[in-house]
Amino acid sequence: MKIRETGSADFDAVLDIERRAFGREEEARLVVDLLADPTAAPCLSLLAEMDGRLVGHILFSAGRVEESELRCAVLAPLAVLPQFENKGCGGALIREGLERLRAAGTGLVFVLGHPGYYPRFGFSPAMPEGLLPPHPILPEFQDAWMVVALKDGLLGEVTGKVRCAQTLEQPELWREES
Ligand SMILES: CC(C)(COP(=O)(O)OP(=O)(O)OC[C@H]1O[C@@H](n2cnc3c(N)ncnc32)[C@H](O)[C@@H]1OP(=O)(O)O)[C@@H](O)C(=O)NCCC(=O)NCCS
Numbered sequence: 013m014k015i016r017e018t019g020s021a022d023f024d025a026v027l028d029i030e031r032r033a034f035g036r037e038e039e040a041r042l043v044v045d046l047l048a049d050p051t052a053a054p055c056l057s058l059l060a061e062m063d064g065r066l067v068g069h070i071l072f073s074a075g076r077v078e079e080s081e082l083r084c085a086v087l088a089p090l091a092v093l094p095q096f097e098n099k100g101c102g103g104a105l106i107r108e109g110l111e112r113l114r115a116a117g118t119g120l121v122f123v124l125g126h127p128g129y130y131p132r133f134g135f136s137p138a139m140p141e142g143l144l145p146p147h148p149i150l151p152e153f154q155d156a157w158m159v160v161a162l163k164d165g166l167l168g169e170v171t172g173k174v175r176c177a178q179t180l181e182q183p184e185l186w187r188e189e190s
Pocket of ligand 1: 033099101102124125128129
């Protein structure tokens with residue numbers, strides 16, 4: 013498997029992966045909107061390639077913690093084609109993304125996602141660390157709001173409300189587990 017940065021020629025393939033992984037249009041639209049959203053910059057968009065086929069996509073966009081200068085990122089969305097699931101594509105995309113973000117000086121990365129999946133990549137619930145989501149999350153989904161620190165000493169030190177790109181701050185995106 014190869015992980016590489018998304019190029020402009022990959023745009024249709026990216027949207028196709030998003031549509032087929034989620035079985036709906038919302039995440040493809042989210043990618044289109046995020047890539048055009050100046051408040052999302054810098055974005056990191058990576059593709060997973062297997063046997064010459066594009067099979068997975070991940071997007072990170074810029075985020076921040078209120079009252080902090082720390083560089084942060086938000087992971088959304090992550091998609092792997094159904095027939096290529098459970099082959100390590102999702103994990104490879106997350107690990108490579110986190111490595112590139114660390115090299116670029118990013119301190120914290122946030123995700124609203126499956127609490128059974130992301131902890132294996134270092135994510136843990138963000139609320140107990142004092143890192144609040146942009147909009148309130150139902151109590152039963154609060155463990156889905158997670159963070160990973162890419163530098164030592166940040167968790168517990170940097171606290172406050174997290175602000176995402178405008179595209180991700182639409183309240184309806186936070187009303188249920190994504
Ligand atoms: C979730 C998703 C990205 C995982 O990608 P993947 O390439 O299959 O993941 P990996 O191969 O790296 O990891 C597979 C492992 O994750 C587990 N896993 C996958 N989805 C999971 C979930 N929703 N909750 C908990 N564990 C999950 C698998 O059971 C497997 O576990 P194992 O290693 O113990 O056998 C992929 O299933 C997908 O695109 N799903 C539809 C879209 C989606 O839900 N995106 C994520 C939004 S948060």
